[in-house]
Amino acid sequence: MALINPRALHHLRITVTDLARSRAFYEGVLGFTVVAESPGDPADPVVRNDPDQLYGGVLFQTEGLLFGLRPVADPDDRFVSERVGLDHLSFLVDSVGELSAVAERLEEAGIEHGEVKELNNFGLSILSFSDPDGIHLELTAAL
Template identity: 45%
Template sequence: MTIATTGFSHVRLTVRDIEVSRRFYDRVFGWEVAYEVPADADQATRDRLWFVFDGVIYKVPGGLLGLRPVAPADDSFSEDRVGLDHLSFSVAAKADLDAAVAVLDAAGVEHGGVKDAGTMHLLELRDPDGIALELVAMKG
């Protein structure tokens, strides 16, 4: 017997500096914020939004992506340790990857250029904490 899931719900990334990470994710992806604690929030609001953990949770197609600022300042991501290898987001077509290159270049974000990976095209980049991100356009 197995567990029948109905889809993806959310992922939360641990980051070092919420302001730096917010600037990156806002500038590169521009997702709508689903949850965050307002700076002037009273205790009742803070209690109600406890699950935000002083970070932010974005609405992304198919689920939520959260940023949780609890990593030590000297920590760094490695896809070679147990845990996350990379996070991949779908785009509709290769033309969207080409457009993403222009967005990343304008924002000064390093990337690997669009690559042909057989059944898909992909574009690799890293967030300010070095977390490996990927944009993918399936072929055909």
């Protein structure tokens, strides 16, 4: 028997360098809705270390998961997927057709992205791109 038996992933928070820029990206590109935000100044060290103030960040509601931004990273820092920790985040969409449509919209918006790739061994197609801090994002659809 396992020591812990979690039922699901409840929330995920990523560290960002520029809260306003990242918030605009996740609202505008991924359509996430803010459900809570810090009442304090994200530049205040007390706020940035206080979970009751969301560390100066925001929380978005996605389907089945809270997704947060925490603005505590050095402005010159960048995400590196090859270091220990997070590799990428993947969000589910309804269809492969939606992946193709999103690729076109990303292109029109000037957001770099990969090609829609079929992973036949897994029954999935994916589309990869990155957020403003270089955090790798992926959209996934069943084949």
